[in-house]
Amino acid sequence: MTSKVPFYISVALLIVAGIALSMFRHQTYGVPWTPGETRQIWDIEARVEFNAQSKPVKASLAIPHTQNGFTLINESSSSSGYGVSYIKSDSGRRAEWSIRQAAGAQTIYYKAQFLVDPQAKVKTQAPTKKIISPTFDGPTEAAAISIIEQANKSSADDVTFTRELIKILNDSDSQNAGLLLNKMDKVSAVDKVLAYAKIPSKIVGVIELEDGRRRQTIELMNQVWDGSEWVLFNPKNATQAIDENILVWDESNVSLLDIVGGQNSQVHFSMIAQDVSPKQATLDKVEADGLLNFSIHSLPLEEQAMFKTIMLIPIGALIVVFLRVIIGLKTSGTFMPVLIAVAFVQTQLLTGIVGFLLIVGTGLIIRSYLSRLNLLLVARISAVIITVIMIISVFTVVAFKIGLTEGLSITFFPMIILSWTIERMSILWEEEGAKEVILQGGGSLATATLVYLAMTNSYIQHLTFNFIGLQLIVLAGILLLGTYTGYRLTELRRFKPLAED
Structure with a gap:
């Protein structure tokens, strides 16, 4: 007897591969598991204003990049007469x-689109510059040393040290903190004390994302290197709660804006949020990241629409196999109900059932006459096909004339399949009788209805169209x-009498 171990191993591999592909699609491209979800995109505009001094002008603005929680999907610039370049350097990206030649008031716009993306993870660059200890005057240095000693006692590493440091600086009763803050603001105080303690840190510019907000300015915060990534701290908040809507805009630790040939410069930010479909968000992310997207979404729209229906057919096949193998329901043909269900998707259920019964019923009457002519099989089938086409045409015209526009969709029925169904039912009627025809015809119609309900379910449509790995799981289920x-x-x-005894 042949061992089935390789078969079960193959089935298990299909299931694992299907789950892995689906998880990869969800984790990498952010495709949600359920339909109806929306993804948020932030349109952020930086407005640079300055006065040109009638000579060559060069403006350099720090610009953001993809970061944890946010994917940069698009960026553009609007500046009449100016040339623009996007430059990458060790200190970050700049436009x-x-x-x-320029004179008078100048306005330059830079616009970036960010997708809120929990899957967005970036490889951070470790600090490479040597830490230079800042210089303080006598009392300020003594206060800084005292704060460092106090924070060291209640911390275990650089991150917890920074937390304790910020708590001390926000303590209104601390004389050392008061002395230090008399000389500088909290952001500079944290940065200088961390540098004095030889802890890698930098000052970054962040913006708070708020829908519809205009003329927002950059806010400074501190970042500390924990050995693997930069951790953001708000020195003005003793609780250290960093909101999810905080976007790091400037990581250069140098300057937000540099102007050569101009003066009185300033930068303001405006932003607006919009919700997009997961499909659009996925396409934007794939295009922005340059990922290889082996999915139906990478095809032209016409082919996508075709595959949206084709990818539902395996679900119908699974239902047919279950009903025939486990339930024992009889159908006319193996997968004829699946094709009829596909037609129901186009015609709607009630219209499809009525159309199916009318076509098959009329076809059986005409087929009974053809059987008396003793035609050859090929000629008889060809005659049935032509008859089915004529029946569909007549029903469609009649439906249009009496105002039943739903009847126009009856043309979606597969004519060849209907012809073979009529032929099979006619032969079955002659050999087994009307009862068997009703059993198989009713079973086919019931199966087609169940398959239709599955195909029109929004969750199933979403999963089959977005997660191709599901097809491997369905295949494994059919094999089992x-x-x-x-x-x-x-x-x-048949065992009912035994149960009664």
Whole structure:
């Protein structure tokens, strides 16, 4: 007897591969598991204003990049007459505008689009510069040393040290903190004390994302290196709660804006939020990150629409296999109900059932006449096909004339399948009788209805279209059902007398 171990191993591999592909699609591209979810995109505009001094102008603005929680999907610039370049350096990304001659008030716009993306993870760059200890005057240095000693006692590493440091600086009763803050603001105080303690840190510019907010300025915060990534701290908040809507804009630790050939410069930020579909968010992220997107979404829209229906057929096949193998339901043809269900998707259920019954019923009457002519099989089938086409045409015209626009969709029925169904039912009627025709025809219609309900379910449509790995799981399920050799549920009624005894 052939061992089934390789078969079960293959089935297990199919299931694992299907789950892995689906998880990869969810984790990498951010495709949600359920339909109806929306993804948020932030449009952020930086407005640079300055006065040009009638000579060549060069403006350099620190600009953001993809970071944890946010994916940069698009950026653009609007600056009349200026040339623009996006430059990457060790200190971060910058946008540079240049013009040979400019005078008077100047306005430059930079716009960035960020997708709120929990899956966005970036490889951070470890600090490479040597830490230079700042210089303090006598009393200020003594206060800084005292604060460092106090924070060291209640901390275990650089991150917890920074937390304790900020708590001390926000303590209104601390004389050392008061002395230090008389000389500088909290951001500078944290940065200088950390540098004095030889802890890698830098000052970054952040903006708070708030829908519809205008003319917002950059806010400074501190970042500390914990050995693997930069941790953001707000020195003005003793509780250290960093909101999720905080976007790090300037990581250069140098300057937000540099102007050569101009004066009185300033930068303001405006922002607006919009909700987009997961499909659009996925496409934007794939395009921004340059990822290889082996999914239906990478196809043209016409092919996508076609595959949206095709990818539902395996679900119908799984239902048919379950109903025939486990339940024991009889159908006319193996997968004819699946194709009829596909037609129901186009015609709607009630219209489809009525159309199916009318076509098959009329076709059986005409087929009974053809059987008396003793035609060859090929000629008889061809005649049935032509008859089905004529029946559909007549029903469609009649439906249009009497105002039943739903009847126009009856043309979506597969004519060849209907012809073979009529032929099979006619032969079955002659060999087994009308009862068997009703059983198989009713079973086919019931199966097609169940498959239609599954195909039109929004969750199933979403999963089959967005997670191609689901097809491997369905295949594994069909293979497992194919090994079942027990009783069908409809066969158990034969044992009813034994149960009564």
